[in-house]
Amino acid sequence: MLTQPGYQQHLARPYRKALLNALLIITFFSGLLFAWINFGRHNYVVAIVELFMAGYSMALLFIIRETQRLEFWAMAYLFPFFTIMMVAMASPQSTANIFIWIFLIPIVAHLLVGRVKGLGLTLLYIGIASAIFFHRFGHDPDMMQPVILANIGVLTLCLIAFSHVYEITREQTEQRLTQQAHSDPLTQLPNRAHLQGRFDLERLRHQRQGTPLSLVLLDLDFFKRINDTLGHAAGDKALQYFANLMRTAVRQTDLVARLGGEEFCLLLPETDAEQARLVAEKIRHKLARAAIDLEGTPVTMTVSGGIAQLGADGDTLDAMTRNADEKLYEAKATGRNRIVN
Numbered sequence: 001m002l003t004q005p006g007y008q009q010h011l012a013r014p015y016r017k018a019l020l021n022a023l024l025i026i027t028f029f030s031g032l033l034f035a036w037i038n039f040g041r042h043n044y045v046v047a048i049v050e051l052f053m054a055g056y057s058m059a060l061l062f063i064i065r066e067t068q069r070l071e072f073w074a075m076a077y078l079f080p081f082f083t084i085m086m087v088a089m090a091s092p093q094s095t096a097n098i099f100i101w102i103f104l105i106p107i108v109a110h111l112l113v114g115r116v117k118g119l120g121l122t123l124l125y126i127g128i129a130s131a132i133f134f135h136r137f138g139h140d141p142d143m144m145q146p147v148i149l150a151n152i153g154v155l156t157l158c159l160i161a162f163s164h165v166y167e168i169t170r171e172q173t174e175q176r177l178t179q180q181a182h183s184d185p186l187t188q189l190p191n192r193a194h195l196q197g198r199f200d201l202e203r204l205r206h207q208r209q210g211t212p213l214s215l216v217l218l219d220l221d222f223f224k225r226i227n228d229t230l231g232h233a234a235g236d237k238a239l240q241y242f243a244n245l246m247r248t249a250v251r252q253t254d255l256v257a258r259l260g261g262e263e264f265c266l267l268l269p270e271t272d273a274e275q276a277r278l279v280a281e282k283i284r285h286k287l288a289r290a291a292i293d294l295e296g297t298p299v300t301m302t303v304s305g306g307i308a309q310l311g312a313d314g315d316t317l318d319a320m321t322r323n324a325d326e327k328l329y330e331a332k333a334t335g336r337n338r339i340v341n
Ligand SMILES: Nc1nc2c(ncn2[C@@H]2O[C@H](COP(=O)(O)OP(=O)(O)OP(=O)(O)O)[C@@H](O)[C@H]2O)c(=O)[nH]1
Pocket: 186, 219, 220, 221, 222, 223, 224, 225, 227, 231, 232, 233, 234, 235, 236, 239, 260, 261, 262, 332, 336
């Protein structure tokens, strides 16, 4: 769930919105400035287009405050912005200096719409700008000097490469940090924050399709003894063993989470309380059947569990967890190594 491109878009949204906001303000004021300069130079077509861009930027500033379609509006800004840049470059009244603006293209495109669309836009507009440059100055020996072309070409390539690599690294870092924030470092299982997100999604599915949803709380029995007799490292190893055992015992569509300490939770979509009990019993049997080696000592662990079903035992994660916890307490109080439904 955390690696989908849509989720990545969602993550990048706040910083892209802030960036687009800043660019729109800059575009508004620079549009006015350049329109004033170009009117003064009787370059009326470019001046009017720049005035239009200033007005358009102001309108976009209001639109992006509320929009959920940030990428669409980023594109709606970039296409006319880059196109006007091309018009200005093609204008016979503009000098060669204007081509320095192409250095902005890879940076702005990558930062606003990500590495794939950003690279596409960059290649498209730098290609057009190059064609305009050679069309206008191809016959000018002063401009066609190899050192000038090499400087512009290498700098442009560097900026494309840096922008692209930066965006890849940023995406990967963002993904890693999100994964860390949603998982438990010891067992690599999803944590409570992840469980809440998944529960909200499964509850919507339950409301739309009427499929049952169950939750099982599992708590290792007398776990403190393992820590006390064999040490904390052995305790950690036991927790990792149990996490793996649960992971392999459930369906891929189920979620196993660590809530803290030696307490774990299974979220089982399309499963009623009775079916959830069978899953929990399978885990309980599997754990009690085999001893694991902890610091050279064979240890057999047992687990107790409580079950709650959405609807009958509450409509929120908190309510279901509370109910499952009461049944777990009952399992502990009545001898442990059992599941209470
Ligand atoms: N090694 C290790 N121990 C942990 C971790 N988190 C919690 N614990 C330990 O888990 C133990 C939980 O003890 P209790 O709550 O008394 O539970 P218990 O001994 O399992 O007893 P019952 O649940 O009543 O069967 C404590 O000793 C905690 O220090 C962890 O990440 N690693």
